[in-house]
Amino acid sequence: MKKVQRYDYFLVLDFEATCENEKKMNPQEIIEFPVLKVNAQTYEIEDTFQQFVQPEYHPKLTRFCTELTSITQEDVNSAKIFKEVFEDFRHWMEEKVGLDKRFLFVTCGDWDLKTMLPSQCALHNIPVPPYCKSWLNIKKSYAIKKGDYVKGMYPMLDGLNLQYFGIPHRGIDDCKNIVNILRALADLQCEFLPTYYTE
Template sequence: MAELKQLIFFDFEMLCSKTGMLFEDMEAIRLGAVKVDVESGLVTGFDRHIRPQQNSPLSTFCKELTGISDSDLEKADDFPEVFKDFLFWIGGVKKARFFSWSSSDILRLKADALRHNLPQATIEKISKRYVDFQAVFTKRASRTAASVEKALSFYELSFIGKPHHPMYDSYNTLRIYESFEEHLVKTDLIMVQQFIFQEAELPPVERLSQEIKYIFQKDLGEFYSNLNDAFRMKDAWKLIKKTKKLVEKYENILLSRSGIFDEELISGVEELINFYKELQTAYREHCSYTSKIMILHEQMVEPLQKICV
């Protein structure tokens, strides 16, 4: 892959109705984006209305939500022309990485490209370089899918610009991305709050690992107390799902980039994840032999027992 030169954050506004619409019919009516030059940090913007194939007047709901009028679309270029200008503005797909806040934007791009019979090779190149940053932020920090405004608030930031303006939505997604990448301790504290402490108050950073270990041992002790030597296969599947939830609660500790978690806590989470992987392997093996019972060997559960003590 070519050397990364620029980051592209983009967003579509689409046809919409208060009563709902099929996604296939929700043509793009505005494309906004910001481009970050990786070397210089220079940020530039792109903002264009798009005339949809459907020529019905916009619903009152859509006008109020997006701030787009029928006259804006009547004088706008169609999707192929706007997309051509977008590609020119990017200056080279192979040297770019693309981001949006939810996968609906890349799905809209693909759908409208198909609608207008645009070359799929270019769309595929963008797709290969695309990141759904809302999904990344949800998995690594917020636990549940947050709006742009909510994600900004985690970093004590406010939305800049006009909501539902795709260039400003893109710019604010960039701000979340930069905060996520630059404020490593804050990002880990957001994660710990959302995944582990939830409504409880966070302890000071110097006591954080100790407090998490206490909660971790409590969770693991409860989990371990319900383990048996053998499970019926349908109960084994329930055990896998239960283990997965526990892993999801703590696995981000291993992905931490801030260095605020101690080695004992990291080691404990590693043991839990290793158990989960071994459990999945054992389940697949027992399924392949059409077993009715799954046996948990002592060497599988012994590391968990040591953590609980």
């Protein structure tokens, strides 16, 4: 019996971004924007938002980035730019989630919504929606329940006796693995609440 949660949906999000081996790209840009709408009672995935994003400041992906994420130059060349993808995401939030519903974003770490989304929005002079300013870092839920703060997804999967699903460092597959972690922690009577708020 899973613990009853105070939300209608969990929105599991995991960006992939432009990157280079052992040095930081400036600016770093989102190249995959995936979100899974998860029923907070059944933990079933009810809807998916997933789009590749064409980077504008560093349009050519590094070899390291493609090898890490499996995202190809062709994937991003045929994609929309961030401003258009973000508009699609906002429509999805309104039509498929419902802004009147109780929902909580869930991430593996704080980087996605604390750092990456605000910096990407700033590049395009887009305000960050209020609903993207609080979230649950699933690593903190794991730490509370298991007494062990881990740095990444794989130790959580190991600690919960779960196998990794899909292609490592692909946003949509990472989201599915976060859902499995969420489900397993719910089985352990974990209550999911926001762990971070931004202004």
